[in-house]
Amino acid sequence: MISISNLHAKVEDKPILKGLNLDIKPGEIHAIMGPNGAGKSTLGNVLAGRDGYEVTAGSATLNGKDILALEAEERAREGLFLAFQYPVEIPGVSNLEFLKASVDAIRAHQGKEPLDSVSFLKKAREKIKAVNLDQSFLKRGVNEGFSGGEKKRNELMQMMMLEPSLCILDETDSGLDIDALQVVAHGVNAMRDPNRSFIIVTHYQRLLDYIVPDYVHVLADGKIVKSGGKELALELEEKGYSWLESEA
Amino acid sequence: MTDAPTPVLTDPEANQEIHQRFKKEYAAGFISDIESDTLLPGLNEDVVRFISAKKGEPEWMTEWRLKAYRSWLEMVEPDWAHVQYDKPDFQALSYYSAPKSMADGPKSLDEVDPELLRTYEKLGIPLHEQLMLAGVAVDAVFDSVSVATTFRDKLAEAGVIFMPISEAVHKHPELVKKYLGTVVPQRDNFYAALNSAVFSDGSFVYIPKGVRCPMELSTYFRINEAKTGQFERTLIIADEGSHVSYLEGCTAPMRDENQLHAAVVELIALDDAEIKYSTVQNWYPGDEEGKGGIYNFVTKRAVAHTNAKVSWTQVETGSAVTWKYPSCILKGDNAVGEFYSVALTNNYQQADTGTKMIHLGKNTRSTIISKGISAGKSQNAYRGLVRMNPNAAGARNYTQCDSLLIGDQCGAHTFPYIESKHPSAVIEHEATTSTVSDDQLFLCRQRGIDTEKAVSMIVNGFCKEVFKELPMEFAVEAGKLLELSLEGSVG
Ligand SMILES: Nc1ncnc2c1ncn2[C@@H]1O[C@H](COP(=O)(O)OP(=O)(O)OP(=O)(O)O)[C@@H](O)[C@H]1O
Numbered sequence A: 001m002i003s004i005s006n007l008h009a010k011v012e013d014k015p016i017l018k019g020l021n022l023d024i025k026p027g028e029i030h031a032i033m034g035p036n037g038a039g040k041s042t043l044g045n046v047l048a049g050r051d052g053y054e055v056t057a058g059s060a061t062l063n064g065k066d067i068l069a070l071e072a073e074e075r076a077r078e079g080l081f082l083a084f085q086y087p088v089e090i091p092g093v094s095n096l097e098f099l100k101a102s103v104d105a106i107r108a109h110q111g112k113e114p115l116d117s118v119s120f121l122k123k124a125r126e127k128i129k130a131v132n133l134d135q136s137f138l139k140r141g142v143n144e145g146f147s148g149g150e151k152k153r154n155e156l157m158q159m160m161m162l163e164p165s166l167c168i169l170d171e172t173d174s175g176l177d178i179d180a181l182q183v184v185a186h187g188v189n190a191m192r193d194p195n196r197s198f199i200i201v202t203h204y205q206r207l208l209d210y211i212v213p214d215y216v217h218v219l220a221d222g223k224i225v226k227s228g229g230k231e232l233a234l235e236l237e238e239k240g241y242s243w244l245e246s247e248a
Numbered sequence B: 001m002t003d004a005p006t007p008v009l010t011d012p013e014a015n016q017e018i019h020q021r022f023k024k025e026y027a028a029g030f031i032s033d034i035e036s037d038t039l040l041p042g043l044n045e046d047v048v049r050f051i052s053a054k055k056g057e058p059e060w061m062t063e064w065r066l067k068a069y070r071s072w073l074e075m076v077e078p079d080w081a082h083v084q085y086d087k088p089d090f091q092a093l094s095y096y097s098a099p100k101s102m103a104d105g106p107k108s109l110d111e112v113d114p115e116l117l118r119t120y121e122k123l124g125i126p127l128h129e130q131l132m133l134a135g136v137a138v139d140a141v142f143d144s145v146s147v148a149t150t151f152r153d154k155l156a157e158a159g160v161i162f163m164p165i166s167e168a169v170h171k172h173p174e175l176v177k178k179y180l181g182t183v184v185p186q187r188d189n190f191y192a193a194l195n196s197a198v199f200s201d202g203s204f205v206y207i208p209k210g211v212r213c214p215m216e217l218s219t220y221f222r223i224n225e226a227k228t229g230q231f232e233r234t235l236i237i238a239d240e241g242s243h244v245s246y247l248e249g250c251t252a253p254m255r256d257e258n259q260l261h262a263a264v265v266e267l268i269a270l271d272d273a274e275i276k277y278s279t280v281q282n283w284y285p286g287d288e289e290g291k292g293g294i295y296n297f298v299t300k301r302a303v304a305h306t307n308a309k310v311s312w313t314q315v316e317t318g319s320a321v322t323w324k325y326p327s328c329i330l331k332g333d334n335a336v337g338e339f340y341s342v343a344l345t346n347n348y349q350q351a352d353t354g355t356k357m358i359h360l361g362k363n364t365r366s367t368i369i370s371k372g373i374s375a376g377k378s379q380n381a382y383r384g385l386v387r388m389n390p391n392a393a394g395a396r397n398y399t400q401c402d403s404l405l406i407g408d409q410c411g412a413h414t415f416p417y418i419e420s421k422h423p424s425a426v427i428e429h430e431a432t433t434s435t436v437s438d439d440q441l442f443l444c445r446q447r448g449i450d451t452e453k454a455v456s457m458i459v460n461g462f463c464k465e466v467f468k469e470l471p472m473e474f475a476v477e478a479g480k481l482l483e484l485s486l487e488g489s490v491g
């Protein structure tokens, strides 16, 4: 699915990613944990093509395609989705309007006609319900005045609408109440598919009780410093990250 | 603006790329190949008399114009607005231009020059089609003469008068005499005085007592001829308890030199009447270097009598320089005034626009929602006056002024003036300035939406409160216009 090799990237001349390797096969779920400031969000931003992040070495291919050469919107159309750690508001642009533009842009890339409004609405209603938000959220401005948890659920809703092949969830579980956590977990599990992969960035092992990952990685100082199965998360919960530094 | 017109290019080698650019930059920027009857440049009493004679005006109208002309001679061009431009040379302008085929005046739509009709079609206003489908009555003013007024018969049944003002002078002199210049006096300001002297045509509307106008009324203005000024005059009278919605659209071809547009619009809403006046202004804004474009110096004012309501909605994307303050005099008790505005400036455009709400009656209410969008190197100023007079007990105003900046070379300015002479009057003012943020753009792009579409979506979202005041088909057009006007402003 995605293959990241020796990835180096800097922001404002400051090296953040320092030789990161990660290989994810179709259908797998990889959890990434690691201390604050390690570069987890940076990884998501670099993969998604955010301006201001300069790749200085290494490569990343999505389904065999060199994605680093593509514009951000092209990467999205190729099936890469990033659920933001801090979702931004777009006042006055309704969720529906935004999603329609998004869905149609992706369909156009796939050579498909725009989705007719009846099917689109039906799907949007279904998905907003699946993330346990009221239908009225469809008409509200994108994240406009949403609570922290509502924003996160809205990100998930967008992911469900777009059906991407690689989903990167950056701390989608942070700031969620217990019920919302279940909603997110349920949403991800429902989307699990042999042709879809997930990168789940989280600080809490709790989420991984509900979304059982195939692999857990520790990202520290711009590199993957340890990888393991789901039991690694438990170990981290117990011991923290400092023991890894001495090991490395 | 559904159909992008083909620009007239002199160089046959002109390649596809130029063609595309023309289309994108200013979709209405074609020049019609119509023979026209244009007066030599210059202004003096004889020119004023000529214009009046050309229209076969009665003596009182000629005198009215001359009086305005003499006032104008004593006035100086105002320079308090936050705009900079080379003052027009009023002796170098032509004050009258009419397509030649109009000389005898068309008797019906079939007699109108087909080239002229094609021009309107390029503007997206197929007159024939509108006659049958749209339910919109259109009065199209091409340079200085009204070309065709559609739907007249249907309106006449309801007792509504909708015709070129030049015709109203003949057919309804009592109404014109009674109301012309009562809201915007001849001496009101420099441009209003000039307009009063030389106005060529415009629309006249009268809605009888208690009548709800059966359709939206609409006028399209277009300046075609080079080196002409356009001076339309619009007069709308809504008699007691009547209701009318009026739309105004404007375009002009691309020309290197600046063209002057100095219009006057007067609205009179008698007791319990309601007038809704919407404008989508898309005059040529000049090129990327700031060359050419329309100088848009317009005086628009309404008077609202007891329980009457006047609402101005404007979407301004064009013109090199805009100087425009649609205002309401809330004369009667409980009168309501509203002003909803979107003013977008790009490249070197300058806009100084806003409103005046003059509260004279008790419990009068006004709402001002102004959305200014600046991109490129443009300057965008909101200037608003809210005045509560000594008798305006219980009057209220709410003003919201939002600015959106795209890029870091443009400017937004807010100049609110508040004068309250009654202790019970309430004035609320809110202002915000925001930018189209990188975070917002990235969110859109991450969802597959390209930058241009993202900017237009964000800008449209910013304008939503104003767009929802526009009639449906205008709101769509306004959205598209913003998109066109912002081409290339990001990235
Ligand atoms: N635009 C930027 N300008 C300067 N420094 C930046 C920028 N973006 C990220 N950084 C820095 O890069 C480092 C990695 O940040 P990143 O957001 O990737 O960390 P993270 O692993 O996601 O942390 P957290 O767990 O707190 O979310 C931090 O030191 C951060 O301050």
Ligand SMILES: [Mg+2]
Binding pocket: A040, A041, A042, A085, A170
């Ligand atoms: Mg982070």
